[in-house]
Amino acid sequence: MIWLTWRQFRAQAINAAAALAAFAILLAATGPHLASLYATSKITGCHGFACQSAANTFFGQLAGLDTVVYLLGIGLILAAPAIMGIFWGAPLIARELEARTFNLAWTQGVTRTQWLAVKLALTGLAAMAVTEALSLIYAWWANPIGKAVGLGSTSAPALFSQGQFSSVFFASHGITPLGYAAFAFALGTALGVLTRRALPAMAITLAIFAAAQLAMPLWVRPHLVPSSHTTASIYAADQVYGSLTADVVPGHPDAWILSSRALNAAGRPVTAIPAACVSPTIPGRKGGTSAITPAQCMQSRGYHEAISYLPTSRYWPLQWIETGIFLALALALAWFSFWRLGRRRA
Amino acid sequence: MSAVIETSGLGKRYRRQWALADCTLSIPAGHIVGLVGPNGAGKTTLLNLAVGLLAPDAGTIEVLGGVPAAGRALLSRIGFLAQDSPAYAGLSVADHLKLGAHLNTGWDMGLARRRVEGLDLDLGQKAGTLSGGQRAQLALTLAIAKRPELLILDEPVASLDPLARREFLQDLMEAAAEQELSVVLSSHLIADLERVCDYLIVLVGSRVRLAGPVDELLATHHLLSGPRRDPATLPDGLEVISASHTDVQTTLLVRTSGPVMDPAWTVSQVGLEDLALAYMSQASGRRRRDNNNHHHLEVQK
Numbered sequence: 011m012i013w014l015t016w017r018q019f020r021a022q023a024i025n026a027a028a029a030l031a032a033f034a035i036l037l038a039a040t041g042p043h044l045a046s047l048y049a050t051s052k053i054t055g056c057h058g059f060a061c062q063s064a065a066n067t068f069f070g071q072l073a074g075l076d077t078v079v080y081l082l083g084i085g086l087i088l089a090a091p092a093i094m095g096i097f098w099g100a101p102l103i104a105r106e107l108e109a110r111t112f113n114l115a116w117t118q119g120v121t122r123t124q125w126l127a128v129k130l131a132l133t134g135l136a137a138m139a140v141t142e143a144l145s146l147i148y149a150w151w152a153n154p155i156g157k158a159v160g161l162g163s164t165s166a167p168a169l170f171s172q173g174q175f176s177s178v179f180f181a182s183h184g185i186t187p188l189g190y191a192a193f194a195f196a197l198g199t200a201l202g203v204l205t206r207r208a209l210p211a212m213a214i215t216l217a218i219f220a221a222a223q224l225a226m227p228l229w230v231r232p233h234l235v236p237s238s239h240t241t242a243s244i245y246a247a248d249q250v251y252g253s254l255t256a257d258v259v260p261g262h263p264d265a266w267i268l269s270s271r272a273l274n275a276a277g278r279p280v281t282a283i284p285a286a287c288v289s290p291t292i293p294g295r296k297g298g299t300s301a302i303t304p305a306q307c308m309q310s311r312g313y314h315e316a317i318s319y320l321p322t323s324r325y326w327p328l329q330w331i332e333t334g335i336f337l338a339l340a341l342a343l344a345w346f347s348f349w350r351l352g353r354r355r356a
Numbered sequence: 357m358s359a360v361i362e363t364s365g366l367g368k369r370y371r372r373q374w375a376l377a378d379c380t381l382s383i384p385a386g387h388i389v390g391l392v393g394p395n396g397a398g399k400t401t402l403l404n405l406a407v408g409l410l411a412p413d414a415g416t417i418e419v420l421g422g423v424p425a426a427g428r429a430l431l432s433r434i435g436f437l438a439q440d441s442p443a444y445a446g447l448s449v450a451d452h453l454k455l456g457a458h459l460n461t462g463w464d465m466g467l468a469r470r471r472v473e474g475l476d477l478d479l480g481q482k483a484g485t486l487s488g489g490q491r492a493q494l495a496l497t498l499a500i501a502k503r504p505e506l507l508i509l510d511e512p513v514a515s516l517d518p519l520a521r522r523e524f525l526q527d528l529m530e531a532a533a534e535q536e537l538s539v540v541l542s543s544h545l546i547a548d549l550e551r552v553c554d555y556l557i558v559l560v561g562s563r564v565r566l567a568g569p570v571d572e573l574l575a576t577h578h579l580l581s582g583p584r585r586d587p588a589t590l591p592d593g594l595e596v597i598s599a600s601h602t603d604v605q606t607t608l609l610v611r612t613s614g615p616v617m618d619p620a621w622t623v624s625q626v627g628l629e630d631l632a633l634a635y636m637s638q639a640s641g642r643r644r645r646d647n648n649n650h651h652h653l654e655v656q657k
Contacts, residue, residue, distance in 0.1 A: 011458065011459060012458075013454065013458040017451060017454075018444070018446075018447075021446075110438065111442045111443070111444055112409075113436070113438030113439075113442050114438065114442050114444075115459075116408075116409060116425070117407050117409070117431065117435075117436035117438070118431065118460055118502070119431045119459050119462075120431070120459050121425065121431065122425070
């Protein structure tokens, strides 16, 4: 059965390996340049403001190609599970049902369960391995950029300014690609078993997987691990002065801010900058007035920010939980395929 | 001899429609069994139940003494050739032989290679580019080279031209004789089966109408012709299967255990095809009472 699975999967596996190799060559060709830029940017061993300027220098020297590769890599890792689900998962069983070759396969000397188990396991593990390999070589390549972003460069292109909790970064790094790949593959297979037609199964797989990819960061991920709560002065938290929302958690520069709101001195939430602080002034030292920022004004009146956030220490627990959820969904979908094929004739 | 297929009250339903109902059969080993019936009679359903591609909704079925497709051991003892002889279009003939070798414990590669060579099949050719006849031969090779005790073929010659049909059946007979196989094959054309089978099952409208060894069936059925007469006046012990009348003459197909003594009748032998057709028309006649001419039976819809 392993032989047959491999024989049927061979062409797809070679395509995937070729794509992976092409991507690896692209990264290997541009990676050393990126690393040497980083090494010569004086970021290593910097202190305080020197770090920010060193990071600025680094970003200033990045070539357009580096930006393209950076985005291409993220896109590829996010799209890989969908591609596996659509082109490996959906046709895996549906093609056998369409071409009626299941009649041949299921009357050889292997049971239907063995047949499906080997097909699911081999192809599914391959899908997971390819996606995770993409993610790992990309993480190696993008490491200098990630470190420079962490220094709070002010000149980093908006595309790069993504912390490790940002939705695309989180889903493309660490172990989450494993979960996404397993889920997408099992989803495609189960839909193929259900619809018995490859093409509709492929379309529905894409729709459901894209929806899951959107829903996870928007509605699910923020609730997977307990959040921390803190209050901080408006001035420290609200870097975009006067927006009334926190942009940074003092003491936790890379934390994921789940929600924040401004409270007045009495602890009541405020939704607008108080009138007195719209264009605030304070008495000048030498008479007259001098202008201050709304945030400074609000701070002096006892306004503060209530923030709920995830510190970076929760990054790996969150990675494990999200991966676990998708692996569990994948197993449930695989179980469905077994049940459905075993219960009825195809 | 023990039964290769034994069913009791077997039924299979698709939604509300029974594709096979109340089927009780005991097919002895060592026969070439022809399963005939019009399209939609339930032949494929019965055969798919026998190889475990389907699970019954009523009754029981045992094949070679076990529940079909229950395990590898039983699967290895049954060769199956599905309708339209499916094959993996992207895999070569050689790949299909390897497939058989990897999936079956009793695979006989020497036999498979000899057959493929004898059939002039190109080992490197993709199955998707084979002709219908070649594909059927490849599928038969797969089914035979696993060295089964029972070979089940679902409409194996339906897509073949008359010459390929004859060659295929001849080849099948040789293999069956060589390996002492029990064979069950279905067709909606009795002419295909007449030459090869020694046991006949007639399935019409999801029910078994007739089953038995061919020589026994031929010995107990007679064609009677004589002056026009009401079949109801016949003596006991004669079961009228079909009757056709002209103004002056009546022709009857009857089933009886003893000889027909009445001198008013001219008794003649009935052929297997006419016999099967009569049973099919008997069944369809219940739906179409006016049609009493069994020579114009519509077999192929």
